[in-house]
Amino acid sequence: MESLKAVVQGVPVQLVVSRDHSLSMCMSLRYEPTDPYVVRACFSAGNDEPVEWVLGRDLLADGLSRSTGEGDIRIWPAVGRGDQVMYIALGSSAGTALVEIPVQDVKKFLENTEVLVPQGTESERIEWDVELANLLPDG
16 A cells, blocks of 8 residues: 655644633644544643644544534534634543634645545555454464
């Protein structure tokens, strides 16, 4: 299977602390054609350890136009702000984070992933024999 480069894009985001206060952070989005259904979002602020979340590419794309997701990851467009920002709520046992993200940056990132692996062709990128071997016990 041919090797394709990853799509990586840095995005300035806001960690929403309260209605009146937010903190600037950097989010790095990464898409690997060898893992075609997944987008890795790595969040970093200052000297803190970066935190990585794994999102479905379809989930991220759907969040541009409608509320989507459940449980630990929810994504929705901002109401009343045109198509300027979207929100991602990330929940874990440590708490919940609400991140405000510029829509245009996400759209550009997703367009670049589509160039590598068009939506609907993801399964063609998976090496099913390797994946099946990883699921079966040795011997």
